[in-house]
Amino acid sequence: MKTQNENTKYLMNWDSKKIWKEEIISKEFIKYLKEAEVDELMLNKxxxxxxxxxxxxxxxxxxxxxxxxxNDSMKHHICEKIIKDDDDYFVGCDYEDFKGGYFFVASLWKMEKGENLIILEHYH
Structure with missing residues (x-):
């Protein structure tokens, strides 16, 4: 897995639904994603x-x-059991349900310029 070489550290605040560094890059949480939705969005370069x-x-x-x-890390590792309770969400997946003992919770955000952003919370 290659990540960008920049030492850029963006922070995420779930309470305010914002992702920022020196400027906010997203304040529009769309929804949690199922595996098929992530697969479809991955077609968009x-x-x-x-x-x-x-x-x-x-x-x-x-x-x-x-x-x-x-193909190497995410496929068949997306947790789809996201439980809404009042104004909060809970992860309903178990590590044992996934080969390798890890999974991702995928969420879709819109960036300030309108592009799609998929945030993957890595549980391991």
Whole structure:
């Protein structure tokens, strides 16, 4: 997996639904995604992927690496059991349900310039 070489650290705030560094790049959370939806969005070469392991720092995937990252790491590793309870969401997946003991929760955001952004929360 290649990530961008920049030392750019973007932060994510789930309470305010914002992703920012020095400027906000997204404040429009669209929805949580199912695997088929991620697969379809991956066909769009303009879709940006970002991975979060600790819910704050985003590691960006180079766009030309989207397809190989999908096939090597994400396919069959998308948690679809997202449970809404009042104003909050909970992950209903278990590590044992996935080969390799890891999964991603995928969410779709719109970037300030209108491009699709898929944030992948990595659970391992």
């Amino acid at each position: 303009d879709t940006q992927l970002g991975i979060i392991s600790e819910r704050d720092v985003i590691d960006w995937i180079e766009k030309e690496e989207n397809e190989s990252f999908w």
